[in-house]
Amino acid sequence: MADLMRVSFTIERRLYEELENLLATTQYGNRSEFIRDLVRERLVRDSWRRNEEAVGTITMVYDHHQRDLSGALTHLQHNHHDAILATTHVHLTHELCVETIMMRGPAQQIEALAEELRRHKGVLHVAVSMSSTGQRLK
Ligand code: NI
Incomplete structure (x- = not known):
């Protein structure tokens, strides 16, 4: 079992609404998995930039x-x-x-x-x- 953490963060209402709109167009069951995948996407892009x-x-x-x-x-x-x-x-x-x-x-x-x-x-x-x-x- 992964070591899970519960986090909260502050975000502009407009961006929050965009996040909800994005989620509504996907098959994600919940926000957590969606945000995990956004972070993973960014990690992959950064590792390519660093030529890993x-x-x-x-x-x-x-x-x-x-x-x-x-x-x-x-x-x-x-x-x-x-x-x-x-x-x-x-x-x-x-x-x-x-x-x-x-x-x-x-x-x-x-x-x-x-x-x-x-x-x-x-x-x-x-x-x-x-x-x-x-x-x-x-
Ligand atoms: Ni051929």
Whole structure:
């Protein structure tokens, strides 16, 4: 059982109303879980800013008919083999593929690979999902 604390804090009425509005649009059962997750989101973002060890997933959509592209994308991923945990490739259409690349390593390394992939002609979209090894989130 986690060591729970009960806290109270002061907040502007307007912000409180915004908080309640936000809560109403979510599936959260109570305010506590919602606020815990806001704190966790902030912790994850800050740890990325400090380039700590992170978990992240790159999602990339590309046109495999683009000349020499598939090989170049694989080559780039091999340059980061130390941080890549798994990849999944799905053939979306006759021309388009989507790949997810799950990584664990310094946040900047994950961002760097995303940027390198993005630079190639035929890569249509690259998104980075930031997450955490979870060490500081419990
Ligand atoms: Ni494919």
